[in-house]
Each structure stands twice: as structure tokens, then as C-alpha cells.
Amino acid sequence: MTRLYNNPDDFxxxxxxxxxxxSSRWVRRVPGGVARATRGSEPSVAVVIGGGSGHYPAFGGLVGPGLAHGAAMGNLFASPSAQQVVGVAHAAHEGRGVLLTYGNYAGDVLHFGRAQELLREAGIDCRTVLVTDDVWSAPPERVEERRGIAGDLVVFKIAAAAAEEGRDLDTVEALARRANAQTRSFGVAFGGCTMPGSDEPLFDVPAGRMAVGLGIHGEPGIDEVEVPTAEGLAQMFVAKLLEEIPEGLQVDGARVVPLLNGLGSVKYEELYVVYRSIARLLGEAGIVAVSPQVGEFCTSFDMPGASLTLLWLDDELERLWHAPCDTPAFRQGAMPPRASVVDDEDHAVEDDVPDASDASRRAASAVCRALEVAAARLSEAADELGRLDRVAGDGDHGIGMQRGSRAAAAAAQDARSRGAGAGTTLLRAGDAWSDGGGGTSGAIWGEMLRAFGASVGDERPLEAEALAVGMIAVRDAVMSFGKARPGDKTMIDAIVPFADTLTARLRDADPCRTAWLAAVDAADAGAASTAHMTARLGRAKTHGDKSLGTPDPGAISFAMVAASITPTIEEND
Amino acid sequence: MTRLYNNPDDFxxxxxxxxxxxSSRWVRRVPGGVARATRGSEPSVAVVIGGGSGHYPAFGGLVGPGLAHGAAMGNLFASPSAQQVVGVAHAAHEGRGVLLTYGNYAGDVLHFGRAQELLREAGIDCRTVLVTDDVWSAPPERVEERRGIAGDLVVFKIAAAAAEEGRDLDTVEALARRANAQTRSFGVAFGGCTMPGSDEPLFDVPAGRMAVGLGIHGEPGIDEVEVPTAEGLAQMFVAKLLEEIPEGLQVDGARVVPLLNGLGSVKYEELYVVYRSIARLLGEAGIVAVSPQVGEFCTSFDMPGASLTLLWLDDELERLWHAPCDTPAFRQGAMPPRASVVDDEDHAVEDDVPDASDASRRAASAVCRALEVAAARLSEAADELGRLDRVAGDGDHGIGMQRGSRAAAAAAQDARSRGAGAGTTLLRAGDAWSDGGGGTSGAIWGEMLRAFGASVGDERPLEAEALAVGMIAVRDAVMSFGKARPGDKTMIDAIVPFADTLTARLRDADPCRTAWLAAVDAADAGAASTAHMTARLGRAKTHGDKSLGTPDPGAISFAMVAASITPTIEEND
Known part of the structure; x- marks a missing residue:
């Protein structure tokens, strides 16, 4: 468990x-995370990595000469926001384009994807390579759905070494893609980790048992077995990873980098006992182990678990793997000293609010009240939402919603106090929610508030028609952003009936409050309809009957927010 | 807890x-541990480190260019034997002398001390610098009694950097001593670790509590408090370490290397939250933090705990600290590639046994029987002895005695089967006991068997007079080796009355068996008299009343062995 912290919110x-x-020798703080503190003699493609925190050395610990140029550092186990990624990418960019590379998780894909759009809009050539090394998370024919785990380091290292050699963005991207295609990992865990300030672990594994194929945030494994011997685990790792040889390669005579990763409290001595068997098994298969790595490369706080990654080499990947690098947590070879970056850019946050009508300023006050009420309700419900999310996800929905809504309420209050209208207040609140809440839900709530804000603007009052048009904008933004459809058992199933009901009732000239109450009922029914999702997807095998009948936490929290702010909706008839 | 192993004995x-x-890029296996796999262009003083295993990266992970030349790797939490240290030192020696440097623990001091004698006898100039950085383990006026914890790395690094510069042994020794004098550490723990194959942790700390000043093997702390905040822990660390400024230094303007060490399952994120406060507190005191180190440098399996070490710099220490190094677990700066060592030395173990009389060969059989019986008894009692040792020590006495006696019985059997007399059989058994058992008890039992063997030789039969002379030799060897006196509440208090009684009775012409039984009674009484030691020394404050009335485990196990082998002692009258 995590024991050392101050206020958990500040962790x-x-x-x-x-x-x-x-680590100031290697990194400097920039908006959204860290970037290298030094610069090479020639500009290079910038390799920008990132993800949730709690996986040290992933991701900040991997920034420095020969490895990443910058890391967007999200909240605990929650994706950084698009704004954070953009902030880091701007600081890291050297004029030759940006490669975004990160583990394949829904939240990260949403935020980094949005960041890529924003960077391209700003004229920066930007590409993305997702890391998908976890063989247990999807079958080989759906390899693009696989999660990224400790293979992250391998892909980052190859991409960064290519950038360091002065290659262009096309080449860096292609090599990163090849490294990912030739990297496979397999993980196990003996228990969960406990987040700062929480009493309960994110998940449990019964004593003496081992969850097989478990994700680094505690995403459900696909099987549970007795804890094997060290030799037994090595056999399981190697046998599974040798089932899938990258195209065009032969096992016999192959050269691979084995990376045996401890997730937190499986320690070095145990890893070496396991590695002893792995080395023998690879040798027996005719494989040459090149530059073996045994240690902690992608952790999950103090989760007791381990994973094995194999990078299948060709001559070019082997040269790039061996290239020197120097970061807070991963160093190899001789990297000559470099000049420090003089940080002369102005990172001050834009502080002005645009002009607004008095009516819109009054509406901004109503927005603030609604956000305060929602934040209070979500704080109260955080544990309950977390438990719900633990059935099928990584258990961070409650804390993410709590953090996001608090940040949004504070940002709205700040904007309002400086005279902002409802549109700007909502835009600022949306940025703050996605920044503060992180994860998929943070991204979606950020998008919802921003879409509503953009629709409402800073002039018109927030009357029935504005509410109706705004809700349509919200619904469309979420569907285009999240790419889920109604019936997929996601929060869309609560949002769409809510928006449709509200709009229809308002256009029928129902009073706002009456229309709202009807929409809340529709959202509740929609949220309830998302139950059984996890059983249908078959993702919660190790969690027993808890998964049956559990609705989508995002749908539930949407309905919860909608209901909670009912008292702030004015009657107008 | 430790989960991944095969047979715990083989761990x-x-x-x-x-x-x-x-790690073959950095190390090669040599008798007793590992030595560097590469050699520099010029020979240098060899810095040989070592200690028990379970503390990775200490000690093998710190071997490589710019750091240690070799590491003697003992069993889990048990000192390597003198033979192991000698083996590593021979492999590491480059003709310019050897510096032995290691943490100050009784077992290590015995074994490394004996190794120093053996190396000097072999004509190698050999010096020793003990690391004594743990401020809680003894007051400032008895600094030489302090334990070595994470300060190990600091002292090793300075000594090795000096050796790398080509300094002579006098200078390397003097700099290591200065580094130790300017290094202070302070550790805490939230719980114990569990050894491979064991069900119980070495010690417990109640939930929500923190043991203050606890050693890296679970040696009792001096206080127990509630788990503080990260800020609170940083304040505790810094305040305590600033109480003792090395002579001649001023706090204001001082330059220090802070090393914040995780003991196993307090993870990087937590350490960084604590380091944030440490950096501020050092700054407020006017101290400049140089090259801060945050990570795992000296662990205790997955023990949840942390320590802060401060190295107070002067110009020379700062230059040496910054020198490059390249090891499996600690790398900094640019270390140019080096040539590999071609390992052409013959490490085969001497396999011949000297000639022996038939009488002595018969006696060797009796020795084998006695050792088998003793090993069986100690296996049976291992848990009980471990529990006893946990009160005041690190809980490894039971497992150490079990391993040592098994190894001794096997080595004796092997020697006897090849025609060895009693003397050689005892000498080989002694070597095996200290090698296999490790720790203080392994060293002492090794010495006892060797002293007895040297006294008995391979010619004379093992009759009453030989037994009497042999026991005097054993008694004297132990007293000279262990430096304890009767009444110090150590195993001496069982051995001396045993030897004196046995010798007196045999010289009074009592039959062997009668004399032996009387000696066993004397040993029992002596062992009982060692109770209350821990209370008297005040070392077991956190362990409550368990410490009162607990006898010395070494004295108990000696009396136990003596009693168990009674049936193998022949009646001769």
C-alpha cells in the first residue's frame, strides 16, 4: 500500500x-509534465511519451538524451489531458515534428488523439505510434486492441535512438511501429496496489493465487492459477511469448532483448531467480538473449507482479537498442555531456476573459452553482463509483470524477469572478475537468463542457433554446469524441436519451425544470440499461459474480450529476 | 513477501x-561471488565489498568500472564466509592491494576479518574500512559500533573512484574512511519482509505505525510512532541528520549528496513526494543538494521502509562522487568501454585428502555420525531458534544453523568417503559450515570445527585425552575469534563451562560419556544464564516483554547440539 503522502489530492x-x-540534470518542468533539460547540437524529431502517474520510471523517468524528449504526466493511473500533452509537445519540439508514443488505453487514446489534432492545427507535423505489447489483452487477430505495458520502454527507446541519429519523422515513426510489431509482453500479479489515501486495494488476488494477463492498472486478468515456482513462471512466460513470433522471423538463431519487469514489490532477487530459468529456456529454443534487462521499468506502485517482454531484433533495431542514453531511471553506454536548455519561453497561462453580456454573466453564476452541486455529489459518491469501476475497469472512475468536478467548479468560479460569461466559464471548466480528472471520463466531461460553452457563448442568456441547442452540441461532441454508439453499454446510453428528451421537451415548450426532470428519468433508465456489459465482454472472469448486472460507471455518474443539479435549474414558464 | 522461488535452500x-x-557485461562469477568482467588499462587497488544477499543492488549490483571490483555474496541476510571473501579478493586483485569495505555487522566483521588475515598471509596488502552510517544504532560517542546501511554505496563509490584514478592503497583507504566519517543515515520501516519459503515475516510493525531506526535486516528499532505524512517523515529525517554535522563543517553553505533509499515496497512516487520536502528543508538550512539520488540502493527484499543518507562533501569527495561508473544497478556519466577479462585462472577446488591412520578414519566416522545427528536436531529446531533470535537479532540464527550444519555433515561425509582422517574431516566440515551457514554463528562454528580438527589431526585416535585437548583448542579459538568474554551473555557462556567441565572430568578419568553428560549440564546452565541480555542492552524496546528473559540463541543452540550428540559419544572406561 501507499503510505507516504500529504493530502492525497496533491500527490x-x-x-x-x-x-x-x-532530476534537474535531466528534466525541466513544463506545462503538463517534463521535457529534457538539455539540447543536442542538432535539432531532432521530438519523441513525446506519457500516461498516468504511478508507473515510475514510466514516464518522467525516461526523459533525457537518447530517450524521450518529454513526458506528459497525468494524475495517478489517469491519462494526461490533451492540454498537458500539447504543453509538453510544444516544449519538446525542435522544429522537426513530434512523435507521440504511449500505451494503448482508451483515456490516453482520447487525450493524445485530441492533442495530435491541436498540434497539427498549430502547424506541427505530429504522428502517433501506440504501444500494444500485452499478448493477453486481445488475440493476435485484434493486435491493435492490445494494451501497452512494459514494452513501452522498448518502443520509446528505439524511436528516440532513431531521432537521436537525426532521422526524419517518417523514419522515426516507421521504426517505432516496427519496434512495437516486434515486441510482446506477458504479465502476472499476486495482488493489487492501494492508491494514496485509499483504504482498499484496487483489486484483490486471493492468497497463494496469481492473476494471469492482468493489466498494469489492475484491469482484470484472463485467468487465475496457483502461484507457480520461479521455474514454473519462467516456463509460462516463455511458452506464451514463443507462441507468437513476429512475421518473417525464425525462433532458432533469433536475437531478442528480454526485459523482466517487476511491478513494484516482486523484488530483484526473485526476478533474478526467474531470469535464470528464462535465460536457460531461451537458450534451449535457440534464441540469443541480447542485453538482458532485469529490474523495474514500468511499475504499478507496489503491486506484487512481474512481466516478461521480448523485443525481437533485426540489425537496425539492435543498433538502436544499444545506442547510449542517459535519463533519471534508464542509462546505458557513454552519453557525452550536453548544453542545458535555457528556458526563456513564457509559460504563463492566458489570464484574460473575453467580454460578456450581463445576461451571460448571470448565467455564469448559475453554471458555477450547478458545478458546485455536482462536485459535492461526486465527492460523496466517489467510493461507490470506484467500487463500481473496479468490476470491469481500473477503479479510478470515482476519484477521477471527484477531482475533475472539483477542478471544474474552481475554474468556473475563478472565471466568473473575473467577469466571464457562461460560454467562457464553461470552456474554462471543461479544460480544468479534463486536466484535473484525467482518464477517459475526464476527457469526455471536458469535451461536454467545452461543447456546451462553445454553443452558448458569452452573449445570449441561458434560456430554454440555448439549453436545447447546447445539449445537442454536447451529445454530438461526445459521440464523435468517444466513438461509441448507443447500445454499446457506455455513458452514451445515458447521455443520448438525456439530451434527446431534454431537447424534445423544451421544444414542446415545457418549463425548463419539468423538461429537466423528464430528461433525468431518461438518463437513469439509460444508465440502468448498461448493466451486464462486463459479462457480455467476458472481461471480468477473475472477479466472479460481481461483474454480472453491474452498469457502466460513466453512465451512472452522468445520471447522478444530472439528477444532482436539478435544484439549480430554473423554472421558466 | 517473497513469492517467486524454487527450493528455498537454493534461492x-x-x-x-x-x-x-x-549482467555478464559487467560481472563474472568467481568463487564466493562476482568480480568485474572488464579490466582497465592500468592495474588499480581492488575495492572488494560484500555482505548477505537480499539487499540488491547491494552488493553484486554495484560491481563494475568506477565502482567495486568484486562482491562477496553471502546467503540471505547472512555474511559471506571468509573463504568467499578470499575467493573474490583473489579474483579482483590487480597487484596493488585490496580494500575490504562493508557494513558493520558482527558476522561480516568476523568473516571479512578472517579473510583479511588470510589475504595478508598470502602476501596481499589488505585493509578494511567499515561503513557505520546508521545514526540510530549507537550514540555519537560510540560511532564505531554503528551499523552500515545505505551509506554503503557512498563509501564504496568514493573508494572505488579513488582507485580508478590510480591512487595507492593508503590513499584509497584514507578516502574511504573520510567518506564514512562524513556520511550519516537514518531509516524507518512500516513492516517486515518474509524470506523465501517462510510463512512469517522477520518482524512485524503494527498497522499504521512506523519503526524508527530499524536496521536493514529487521534489527529492532529504537522507537515506534504513528506513520507520519511525507512532510513529517522528511522533517524527522532532516532534523535528526542535522544534529550531527561532521567535524570541521558548517551547515550553512555546506554541499551534500542526499540519497533517499527505498527498502523495497515504498515506491518511487512516494519517495519523490518525501524528497520534495527534503529538498526544501535542506535549502532552508542553507545546504546545497548535489546530485540527489532517489531510488533503491540498499533494499531488504520488499520491506516497506525508507532511509535518508547525507554525504557531506569537500572538494575531493565531490570530484570522486561525480566520477563516472557503470555497474548493473548504478551508472553515471560516460564510462568508456573496456576490454573483457579473460578468465584463465583455475578455480577448481582442492580435492585430495591427506593420508590418515585407520584409527583416525574410524574417528572420522564418529565425527560424521555426530554431525548428522546435530544437523537433524538443528533442522527440527530451526523455527524455534529463529523466533528466539528475532527478539534481539535479525531472526536468521535458526536457518543459518540449519544450513551450516547440513553443509558440514555433507562435507564431512564426502571427506570420510575419500579416506580422510578425523582432523581433515573436521577441517572440511568447518569450512563448509562457515560457507553454508554464513553469519556470526557460521563463522564461529566453522572456527570451532577447524580448531578441533587441527588439534586432533589425522593420526591419533579420538580418545579421552584428544577430546580434552581438542575442547580446550575450541574454547580458546572461539574466545580469540569472537572477542567476547564469559559473562557477556553470548554463546561463550555455554561453551566455556562445557569445555572446562568436559576437560576436568576427562582428566579425572571419568568415562567419556559420563564426562560429556556433565558438560552438557554445564552448557545448559550457562545458556540459561544468558537470559535478560537484550533487556540489559536496551535494544528491544519495540518488542515489548518478549525480550525479557530471552536467552542468547547461539548459547541455546550450542547446548542443543551438545545434548543431541550425546548418544554418539562412546563410553570408554
């Missing part, structure tokens, strides 16, 4: 402060 | 196999 920020204080 | 050997397989 990530304080962690980054301490990390930067200890 | 250390298998761990070293895996470590060497993964």
Missing part, C-alpha cells in the same frame, strides 16, 4: 515537484 | 546464477 503534483527537484 | 545460488546471466 501527483508533489511527486512531480520532488522528481524534478531530484 | 541464493539461483539468484546469483540469474544475476550473472543477466
Amino acid at each position: 501527483t503534483h508533489e511527486m512531480i515537484d520532488g522528481f524534478v527537484a531530484a | 541464493t545460488h539461483e539468484m546469483i546464477d540469474g544475476f550473472v546471466a543477466a
Whole structure:
């Protein structure tokens, strides 16, 4: 469990402060995360990585010469927001384009995807390579759905070494893609980890048992077996990974980098006992182990678990793997000293609010009240939502919604106090929600508030028609952003009936409050209809009957917010 | 807890196999541990480190260019034997002398001390610098009694950097001593770790509590408090370490290397949150933090705990600290590639046994029987002895005695089967006991068997007079080796009355068996008299009333062995 913290809400920020204080030789703090503190003699393609925090050395610990140029550092186990990624990418960019590369998780894909759009809009050539090394998370024919785990490091290293050689963005992207295609991982865990300030672990594994194929945030494994011997685990790892040889390669005579990763409290001595068997088994298969890595490369706080990654080499990948690098947590070879970056850019946040009508300023006050009420309700329900999410997801929905809504309420209050109208207040609140909440839900709530804000603007009052048009904008934004459809058993199943009901009732000239109450009923029914999703997807095998009948937490929390703010909706007739 | 192992007895050997397989770029296996796999262009003083296993990266992970030349790797939490240290030192020696440097623990001091004698006898100039950084383990006026914890790395690094610069042994020794004098550490723990194959942790800390000043093997702390916040822990660390400024230094303007060490399952994110406060507190005191180190440098399996070390710099220490190094677990700066060592030395173990009389060969059989019986009794009692040792020590006495006696019985059987007399059989058994058992008790039992063997020789039969003379030799060897006196509440208090009674009775012409039984009674009484030791020394404050009335485990196990082998002692009258 996590024992050392101050206010749990401040954990990530304080962690980054301490990390930067200890690592200033390698990194400097930039908006959204860290970037290299030094610059090479020639500009290169910038390799920007990132993800949720709690996986040290992933991701900040992998920034430095020969490895990443910058890392967007999200909240604990939650994706960084698009704004964070953009902030880091701007700081890291050297004029030759940006490669975004990160593990394949829904939240990260949403935020980094949005960031890529924003960077392209700003004229920066930007590409994405997702890391999909976890063989257990989807079958070989759906390899693009696989999660990224400790293979992250391998893909980052190859991409960064290519950038370091001065290759162009096309080449860096192609090599990163090849590294990912030739990288496979397999993980197990003996128990969960406990987040700062929480009493319960994110998940449990019964004593003496081992969850097989479990994700690094505690995403459900696909099987549960007795804890094997060290030799037994090595056999399981190697046998599974040798089932899938990258195209065009032969096992006999192959050269691979084995990376045996401890997730937190499976320690070095145990890893070496396991590695002893892995080395023998690879040798028996005719494989040459090149530059073996045994240690902690992608952790999950103090989760007791381990994973094996194999990078299948060709001559070019082998040269790039061996290239020197120097970061806070991963160093190899001789990397000559470099000049420090003089940080002369102005990172001050835009502070002005646009002009607004008095009516819109009054509406901004109503927005603030609604956000305060929603934040209070979500704080109260955080544990309950977390438990719900633990059935099928990684258990962070409650804390993510709590953080996001609090941040949104504070940002709205701040904007309103400086005279903002409803549109700007909603836009600022949306940015803050996605920044503060992180994860998929943070991204979607950020998009919803921003879409509503853009639709409402800073002039018109927030009357029935504005509410109706705004809700349509929200619904469309979420469907285009999240790419889910009604019936997929996601929060869409609550949002769409809510928006449709509200709009229809308002256009029928129902009073706002009456229309709202009807829409809340529709959202509730929609949320209830998402139950059984996890059983249908078959993703919660190790969690027993808890998964049956459990509705989607995002749908539930949407309905919960909608209901909670009913008292702030004015009657107008 | 430790989950991944095969046969727990094989853990250390298998761990070293895996470590060497993964780390062949840096280390090669040599008798007793590992030595560098590469050699510099000029010979240098060899810095040889070591200690028990279970503390990775200490000690094998710190071997490589710019750091240690070799590491003697003992069993789990048990000192390597003198033979192991000698083996590593021979492999590491480059003709310019050897510096032995290691943490100050009784077992290590015995074995490394004996190794120093043996190396000097072999004509190698050999010096020792003990690391004594743990401020809680003894007051400032008895600094030489302090334990070594994470300060190990600091002292090793300075000594090795000086050796790398080509300094002579006098200078390397003096700099290591200065580094130790300017290094202070302070550790805490939230719980214990569980050894491979064991069900119980070595010690417990109640939930929500923190043991203050606890040693890295679970040696009792001096206080127990509630788990503080990260800020609170940083304040505690810094305040305590600033109480003792090395002579001649001023706090204001001082330059220090802070090393914040996780003991196993307090993870990087938590350490960075704590480091954030440490950086601020050092700054407020006017101290400049140089090259901060945050990570795992000296662990205790997955023990949840942390320590802070401060190295107070002067210009020379700062230059040496910054020198490059390249090891499996600690790398900094640019270390140019080096040539590999071609390992052409013959490490085969001497396999001949000297000639022996038939009478002595018969006596060797009696020795084998006695050792088998003793080993069986100690296996049976291992848990009980472990529990006893956990009150005041690190809980490894039971497992150490079990391993040592088994190894001794096997070595004796092997020697006897090849025609050895009693003397050689006892000498080989002694070597095996200290090698296989490790720790203080392994060293002492090794010495006892060797002293007895040297006294008995391979000619004379093992009759009453030989037994009497042999026991005097055993008694004297133990007293000279262990430096304890009767009444110090150690195993001496059982051995001395046993030897004196046995000798007196035999010289009074009592039959062997009668004399032996009387000696066993004397040993029992002596062992009982060692109770209350821990209370008297005040070392077991956190362990409550368990410490009162607990006898010395070494004295108890000696009396136990003596009693168990009674049936193998022949009646001769």
C-alpha cells in the first residue's frame, strides 16, 4: 500500500515537484509534465511519451538524451489531458515534428488523439505510434486492441535512438511501429496496489493465487492459477511469448532483448531467480538473449507482479537498442555531456476573459452553482463509483470524477469572478475537468463542457433554446469524441436519451425544470440499461459474480450529476 | 513477501546464477561471488565489498568500472564466509592491494576479518574500512559500533573512484574512511519482509505505525510512532541528520549528496513526494543538494521502509562522487568501454585428502555420525531458534544453523568417503559450515570445527585425552575469534563451562560419556544464564516483554547440539 503522502489530492503534483527537484540534470518542468533539460547540437524529431502517474520510471523517468524528449504526466493511473500533452509537445519540439508514443488505453487514446489534432492545427507535423505489447489483452487477430505495458520502454527507446541519429519523422515513426510489431509482453500479479489515501486495494488476488494477463492498472486478468515456482513462471512466460513470433522471423538463431519487469514489490532477487530459468529456456529454443534487462521499468506502485517482454531484433533495431542514453531511471553506454536548455519561453497561462453580456454573466453564476452541486455529489459518491469501476475497469472512475468536478467548479468560479460569461466559464471548466480528472471520463466531461460553452457563448442568456441547442452540441461532441454508439453499454446510453428528451421537451415548450426532470428519468433508465456489459465482454472472469448486472460507471455518474443539479435549474414558464 | 522461488535452500545460488546471466557485461562469477568482467588499462587497488544477499543492488549490483571490483555474496541476510571473501579478493586483485569495505555487522566483521588475515598471509596488502552510517544504532560517542546501511554505496563509490584514478592503497583507504566519517543515515520501516519459503515475516510493525531506526535486516528499532505524512517523515529525517554535522563543517553553505533509499515496497512516487520536502528543508538550512539520488540502493527484499543518507562533501569527495561508473544497478556519466577479462585462472577446488591412520578414519566416522545427528536436531529446531533470535537479532540464527550444519555433515561425509582422517574431516566440515551457514554463528562454528580438527589431526585416535585437548583448542579459538568474554551473555557462556567441565572430568578419568553428560549440564546452565541480555542492552524496546528473559540463541543452540550428540559419544572406561 501507499503510505507516504500529504493530502492525497496533491500527490501527483508533489511527486512531480520532488522528481524534478531530484532530476534537474535531466528534466525541466513544463506545462503538463517534463521535457529534457538539455539540447543536442542538432535539432531532432521530438519523441513525446506519457500516461498516468504511478508507473515510475514510466514516464518522467525516461526523459533525457537518447530517450524521450518529454513526458506528459497525468494524475495517478489517469491519462494526461490533451492540454498537458500539447504543453509538453510544444516544449519538446525542435522544429522537426513530434512523435507521440504511449500505451494503448482508451483515456490516453482520447487525450493524445485530441492533442495530435491541436498540434497539427498549430502547424506541427505530429504522428502517433501506440504501444500494444500485452499478448493477453486481445488475440493476435485484434493486435491493435492490445494494451501497452512494459514494452513501452522498448518502443520509446528505439524511436528516440532513431531521432537521436537525426532521422526524419517518417523514419522515426516507421521504426517505432516496427519496434512495437516486434515486441510482446506477458504479465502476472499476486495482488493489487492501494492508491494514496485509499483504504482498499484496487483489486484483490486471493492468497497463494496469481492473476494471469492482468493489466498494469489492475484491469482484470484472463485467468487465475496457483502461484507457480520461479521455474514454473519462467516456463509460462516463455511458452506464451514463443507462441507468437513476429512475421518473417525464425525462433532458432533469433536475437531478442528480454526485459523482466517487476511491478513494484516482486523484488530483484526473485526476478533474478526467474531470469535464470528464462535465460536457460531461451537458450534451449535457440534464441540469443541480447542485453538482458532485469529490474523495474514500468511499475504499478507496489503491486506484487512481474512481466516478461521480448523485443525481437533485426540489425537496425539492435543498433538502436544499444545506442547510449542517459535519463533519471534508464542509462546505458557513454552519453557525452550536453548544453542545458535555457528556458526563456513564457509559460504563463492566458489570464484574460473575453467580454460578456450581463445576461451571460448571470448565467455564469448559475453554471458555477450547478458545478458546485455536482462536485459535492461526486465527492460523496466517489467510493461507490470506484467500487463500481473496479468490476470491469481500473477503479479510478470515482476519484477521477471527484477531482475533475472539483477542478471544474474552481475554474468556473475563478472565471466568473473575473467577469466571464457562461460560454467562457464553461470552456474554462471543461479544460480544468479534463486536466484535473484525467482518464477517459475526464476527457469526455471536458469535451461536454467545452461543447456546451462553445454553443452558448458569452452573449445570449441561458434560456430554454440555448439549453436545447447546447445539449445537442454536447451529445454530438461526445459521440464523435468517444466513438461509441448507443447500445454499446457506455455513458452514451445515458447521455443520448438525456439530451434527446431534454431537447424534445423544451421544444414542446415545457418549463425548463419539468423538461429537466423528464430528461433525468431518461438518463437513469439509460444508465440502468448498461448493466451486464462486463459479462457480455467476458472481461471480468477473475472477479466472479460481481461483474454480472453491474452498469457502466460513466453512465451512472452522468445520471447522478444530472439528477444532482436539478435544484439549480430554473423554472421558466 | 517473497513469492517467486524454487527450493528455498537454493534461492541464493539461483539468484546469483540469474544475476550473472543477466549482467555478464559487467560481472563474472568467481568463487564466493562476482568480480568485474572488464579490466582497465592500468592495474588499480581492488575495492572488494560484500555482505548477505537480499539487499540488491547491494552488493553484486554495484560491481563494475568506477565502482567495486568484486562482491562477496553471502546467503540471505547472512555474511559471506571468509573463504568467499578470499575467493573474490583473489579474483579482483590487480597487484596493488585490496580494500575490504562493508557494513558493520558482527558476522561480516568476523568473516571479512578472517579473510583479511588470510589475504595478508598470502602476501596481499589488505585493509578494511567499515561503513557505520546508521545514526540510530549507537550514540555519537560510540560511532564505531554503528551499523552500515545505505551509506554503503557512498563509501564504496568514493573508494572505488579513488582507485580508478590510480591512487595507492593508503590513499584509497584514507578516502574511504573520510567518506564514512562524513556520511550519516537514518531509516524507518512500516513492516517486515518474509524470506523465501517462510510463512512469517522477520518482524512485524503494527498497522499504521512506523519503526524508527530499524536496521536493514529487521534489527529492532529504537522507537515506534504513528506513520507520519511525507512532510513529517522528511522533517524527522532532516532534523535528526542535522544534529550531527561532521567535524570541521558548517551547515550553512555546506554541499551534500542526499540519497533517499527505498527498502523495497515504498515506491518511487512516494519517495519523490518525501524528497520534495527534503529538498526544501535542506535549502532552508542553507545546504546545497548535489546530485540527489532517489531510488533503491540498499533494499531488504520488499520491506516497506525508507532511509535518508547525507554525504557531506569537500572538494575531493565531490570530484570522486561525480566520477563516472557503470555497474548493473548504478551508472553515471560516460564510462568508456573496456576490454573483457579473460578468465584463465583455475578455480577448481582442492580435492585430495591427506593420508590418515585407520584409527583416525574410524574417528572420522564418529565425527560424521555426530554431525548428522546435530544437523537433524538443528533442522527440527530451526523455527524455534529463529523466533528466539528475532527478539534481539535479525531472526536468521535458526536457518543459518540449519544450513551450516547440513553443509558440514555433507562435507564431512564426502571427506570420510575419500579416506580422510578425523582432523581433515573436521577441517572440511568447518569450512563448509562457515560457507553454508554464513553469519556470526557460521563463522564461529566453522572456527570451532577447524580448531578441533587441527588439534586432533589425522593420526591419533579420538580418545579421552584428544577430546580434552581438542575442547580446550575450541574454547580458546572461539574466545580469540569472537572477542567476547564469559559473562557477556553470548554463546561463550555455554561453551566455556562445557569445555572446562568436559576437560576436568576427562582428566579425572571419568568415562567419556559420563564426562560429556556433565558438560552438557554445564552448557545448559550457562545458556540459561544468558537470559535478560537484550533487556540489559536496551535494544528491544519495540518488542515489548518478549525480550525479557530471552536467552542468547547461539548459547541455546550450542547446548542443543551438545545434548543431541550425546548418544554418539562412546563410553570408554
